Amino acid sequence: MRLLRSGGGDTGVVIFSKSTCCMCHTVKVLFEGIGVHPIVHEIDQISNEGKNIEKALMALAAGSGSTAAVPAVFIGGAYVGSTNEVMSMHLGGSLLPLLL
Structure with a gap:
Protein backbone atom coordinates (compact mmCIF):
# COMPACT_ATOMS: atom_id res chain seq x y z
CA MET A 1 0.00 0.00 0.00
CA ARG A 2 3.01 2.30 0.43
CA LEU A 3 3.28 2.22 -3.36
CA LEU A 4 -0.22 3.65 -3.72
CA ARG A 5 0.14 6.21 -0.93
CA SER A 6 3.06 7.77 -2.76
CA GLY A 7 1.14 7.96 -6.03
CA GLY A 8 3.56 5.37 -7.31
CA GLY A 9 6.30 7.97 -7.42
CA ASP A 10 6.70 11.70 -7.25
CA THR A 11 7.92 12.31 -10.78
CA GLY A 12 6.82 11.26 -14.22
CA VAL A 13 3.84 9.15 -15.16
CA VAL A 14 2.76 6.15 -13.11
CA ILE A 15 -0.07 3.86 -14.19
CA PHE A 16 -1.76 1.27 -12.01
CA SER A 17 -3.10 -1.27 -14.47
CA LYS A 18 -4.36 -4.81 -14.95
CA SER A 19 -2.57 -6.93 -17.51
CA THR A 20 -5.86 -8.15 -19.04
CA CYS A 21 -7.60 -4.75 -19.23
CA CYS A 22 -8.02 -3.38 -22.76
CA MET A 23 -8.58 0.19 -21.53
CA CYS A 24 -5.37 -0.02 -19.51
CA HIS A 25 -3.57 -1.11 -22.66
CA THR A 26 -5.08 1.84 -24.56
CA VAL A 27 -3.82 4.37 -22.01
CA LYS A 28 -0.35 2.79 -21.95
CA VAL A 29 -0.21 2.94 -25.78
CA LEU A 30 -1.30 6.59 -25.71
CA PHE A 31 1.58 7.56 -23.42
CA GLU A 32 4.10 5.50 -25.38
CA GLY A 33 2.82 7.11 -28.59
CA ILE A 34 3.55 10.60 -27.31
CA GLY A 35 7.02 9.56 -26.17
CA VAL A 36 6.33 9.05 -22.47
CA HIS A 37 7.50 5.84 -20.86
CA PRO A 38 5.36 5.44 -17.74
CA ILE A 39 6.12 3.29 -14.75
CA VAL A 40 3.42 0.61 -14.88
CA HIS A 41 2.27 -1.44 -11.90
CA GLU A 42 0.14 -4.42 -12.96
CA ILE A 43 -1.96 -4.85 -9.83
CA ASP A 44 -3.25 -8.27 -10.89
CA GLN A 45 0.34 -9.49 -10.75
CA ILE A 46 1.11 -8.13 -7.27
CA SER A 47 0.47 -11.19 -5.12
CA ASN A 48 -0.12 -9.91 -1.60
CA GLU A 49 -1.19 -6.30 -2.04
CA GLY A 50 -2.95 -6.32 -5.43
CA LYS A 51 -6.52 -6.63 -4.13
CA ASN A 52 -5.94 -4.00 -1.45
CA ILE A 53 -4.46 -1.62 -4.02
CA GLU A 54 -7.46 -2.19 -6.27
CA MET A 89 -7.27 15.77 -21.41
CA HIS A 90 -5.34 14.50 -24.41
CA LEU A 91 -8.03 15.49 -26.92
CA GLY A 92 -8.50 18.85 -25.21
CA GLY A 93 -4.79 19.63 -25.29
CA SER A 94 -4.26 19.76 -21.53
CA LEU A 95 -2.35 16.48 -21.13
CA LEU A 96 0.92 17.41 -22.84
CA PRO A 97 1.53 20.54 -20.73
CA LEU A 98 1.34 18.37 -17.60
CA LEU A 99 4.11 16.19 -18.98
CA LEU A 100 6.58 19.00 -19.67
Missing part, protein backbone atom coordinates in the same frame (compact mmCIF):
# COMPACT_ATOMS: atom_id res chain seq x y z
CA LYS A 55 -9.89 -1.39 -3.43
CA ALA A 56 -7.99 1.79 -2.63
CA LEU A 57 -7.98 2.78 -6.30
CA MET A 58 -11.74 2.21 -6.49
CA ALA A 59 -12.24 4.55 -3.53
CA LEU A 60 -9.90 7.13 -5.05
CA ALA A 61 -11.71 6.97 -8.39
CA ALA A 62 -15.15 7.26 -6.79
CA GLY A 63 -14.02 10.21 -4.70
CA SER A 64 -12.85 12.10 -7.77
CA GLY A 65 -15.81 11.30 -10.01
CA SER A 66 -14.04 8.69 -12.11
CA THR A 67 -15.92 5.53 -12.98
CA ALA A 68 -13.06 3.01 -13.14
CA ALA A 69 -10.37 1.90 -10.72
CA VAL A 70 -7.93 1.03 -13.50
CA PRO A 71 -6.13 2.36 -15.27
CA ALA A 72 -5.28 4.82 -12.51
CA VAL A 73 -2.95 7.47 -13.88
CA PHE A 74 -0.72 9.65 -11.72
CA ILE A 75 1.39 12.48 -13.11
CA GLY A 76 3.99 13.99 -10.81
CA GLY A 77 2.49 12.08 -7.89
CA ALA A 78 -1.00 13.56 -8.42
CA TYR A 79 -3.98 11.41 -9.36
CA VAL A 80 -5.23 12.39 -12.83
CA GLY A 81 -7.94 9.80 -13.34
CA SER A 82 -8.73 6.84 -15.53
CA THR A 83 -9.25 6.36 -19.25
CA ASN A 84 -12.03 8.93 -19.69
CA GLU A 85 -10.13 11.67 -17.92
CA VAL A 86 -6.81 10.97 -19.65
CA MET A 87 -8.36 10.77 -23.11
CA SER A 88 -10.39 13.93 -22.54
Whole structure:
Protein backbone atom coordinates (compact mmCIF):
# COMPACT_ATOMS: atom_id res chain seq x y z
CA MET A 1 0.00 0.00 0.00
CA ARG A 2 3.01 2.30 0.43
CA LEU A 3 3.28 2.22 -3.36
CA LEU A 4 -0.22 3.65 -3.72
CA ARG A 5 0.14 6.21 -0.93
CA SER A 6 3.06 7.77 -2.76
CA GLY A 7 1.14 7.96 -6.03
CA GLY A 8 3.56 5.37 -7.31
CA GLY A 9 6.30 7.97 -7.42
CA ASP A 10 6.70 11.70 -7.25
CA THR A 11 7.92 12.31 -10.78
CA GLY A 12 6.82 11.26 -14.22
CA VAL A 13 3.84 9.15 -15.16
CA VAL A 14 2.76 6.15 -13.11
CA ILE A 15 -0.07 3.86 -14.19
CA PHE A 16 -1.76 1.27 -12.01
CA SER A 17 -3.10 -1.27 -14.47
CA LYS A 18 -4.36 -4.81 -14.95
CA SER A 19 -2.57 -6.93 -17.51
CA THR A 20 -5.86 -8.15 -19.04
CA CYS A 21 -7.60 -4.75 -19.23
CA CYS A 22 -8.02 -3.38 -22.76
CA MET A 23 -8.58 0.19 -21.53
CA CYS A 24 -5.37 -0.02 -19.51
CA HIS A 25 -3.57 -1.11 -22.66
CA THR A 26 -5.08 1.84 -24.56
CA VAL A 27 -3.82 4.37 -22.01
CA LYS A 28 -0.35 2.79 -21.95
CA VAL A 29 -0.21 2.94 -25.78
CA LEU A 30 -1.30 6.59 -25.71
CA PHE A 31 1.58 7.56 -23.42
CA GLU A 32 4.10 5.50 -25.38
CA GLY A 33 2.82 7.11 -28.59
CA ILE A 34 3.55 10.60 -27.31
CA GLY A 35 7.02 9.56 -26.17
CA VAL A 36 6.33 9.05 -22.47
CA HIS A 37 7.50 5.84 -20.86
CA PRO A 38 5.36 5.44 -17.74
CA ILE A 39 6.12 3.29 -14.75
CA VAL A 40 3.42 0.61 -14.88
CA HIS A 41 2.27 -1.44 -11.90
CA GLU A 42 0.14 -4.42 -12.96
CA ILE A 43 -1.96 -4.85 -9.83
CA ASP A 44 -3.25 -8.27 -10.89
CA GLN A 45 0.34 -9.49 -10.75
CA ILE A 46 1.11 -8.13 -7.27
CA SER A 47 0.47 -11.19 -5.12
CA ASN A 48 -0.12 -9.91 -1.60
CA GLU A 49 -1.19 -6.30 -2.04
CA GLY A 50 -2.95 -6.32 -5.43
CA LYS A 51 -6.52 -6.63 -4.13
CA ASN A 52 -5.94 -4.00 -1.45
CA ILE A 53 -4.46 -1.62 -4.02
CA GLU A 54 -7.46 -2.19 -6.27
CA LYS A 55 -9.89 -1.39 -3.43
CA ALA A 56 -7.99 1.79 -2.63
CA LEU A 57 -7.98 2.78 -6.30
CA MET A 58 -11.74 2.21 -6.49
CA ALA A 59 -12.24 4.55 -3.53
CA LEU A 60 -9.90 7.13 -5.05
CA ALA A 61 -11.71 6.97 -8.39
CA ALA A 62 -15.15 7.26 -6.79
CA GLY A 63 -14.02 10.21 -4.70
CA SER A 64 -12.85 12.10 -7.77
CA GLY A 65 -15.81 11.30 -10.01
CA SER A 66 -14.04 8.69 -12.11
CA THR A 67 -15.92 5.53 -12.98
CA ALA A 68 -13.06 3.01 -13.14
CA ALA A 69 -10.37 1.90 -10.72
CA VAL A 70 -7.93 1.03 -13.50
CA PRO A 71 -6.13 2.36 -15.27
CA ALA A 72 -5.28 4.82 -12.51
CA VAL A 73 -2.95 7.47 -13.88
CA PHE A 74 -0.72 9.65 -11.72
CA ILE A 75 1.39 12.48 -13.11
CA GLY A 76 3.99 13.99 -10.81
CA GLY A 77 2.49 12.08 -7.89
CA ALA A 78 -1.00 13.56 -8.42
CA TYR A 79 -3.98 11.41 -9.36
CA VAL A 80 -5.23 12.39 -12.83
CA GLY A 81 -7.94 9.80 -13.34
CA SER A 82 -8.73 6.84 -15.53
CA THR A 83 -9.25 6.36 -19.25
CA ASN A 84 -12.03 8.93 -19.69
CA GLU A 85 -10.13 11.67 -17.92
CA VAL A 86 -6.81 10.97 -19.65
CA MET A 87 -8.36 10.77 -23.11
CA SER A 88 -10.39 13.93 -22.54
CA MET A 89 -7.27 15.77 -21.41
CA HIS A 90 -5.34 14.50 -24.41
CA LEU A 91 -8.03 15.49 -26.92
CA GLY A 92 -8.50 18.85 -25.21
CA GLY A 93 -4.79 19.63 -25.29
CA SER A 94 -4.26 19.76 -21.53
CA LEU A 95 -2.35 16.48 -21.13
CA LEU A 96 0.92 17.41 -22.84
CA PRO A 97 1.53 20.54 -20.73
CA LEU A 98 1.34 18.37 -17.60
CA LEU A 99 4.11 16.19 -18.98
CA LEU A 100 6.58 19.00 -19.67
